Amino acid sequence: MGKIGAWVLVAFVAAGIGFAVGRSRAPPPPPAPIELDFVDPFAATVVAPVATQPSVDPVAAAIDRATAEQARANREAEHRARQDARAAEHRARQDARAAEREARRNRYGY
Numbered sequence: 001m002g003k004i005g006a007w008v009l010v011a012f013v014a015a016g017i018g019f020a021v022g023r024s025r026a027p028p029p030p031p032a033p034i035e036l037d038f039v040d041p042f043a044a045t046v047v048a049p050v051a052t053q054p055s056v057d058p059v060a061a062a063i064d065r066a067t068a069e070q071a072r073a074n075r076e077a078e079h080r081a082r083q084d085a086r087a088a089e090h091r092a093r094q095d096a097r098a099a100e101r102e103a104r105r106n107r108y109g110y
Helices: 003-024 058-108
Strands: none
Touching: none
């Protein structure tokens, strides 16, 4: 082995030792959490909705329940109406495609 080969061997051994030492070191500790020293200016402006506040008056409570039930019924009716409209559009598209197929079948024979 010549001088160059010896130096190459020394370099590889040194690199291997450096790699092994670097791999055996413990990982650095996680960074400390950042503590913010300010108050959120919008936190105090958030107000709970009126519907979530309990009502003391039994008449008002009954009115609140009736209003909530009516709103739910309205939402369900709107949802059913949207579903029915979507289904009607789908049936219309299917009928149009069937008519096109029938027209092609009558015109071209397939």
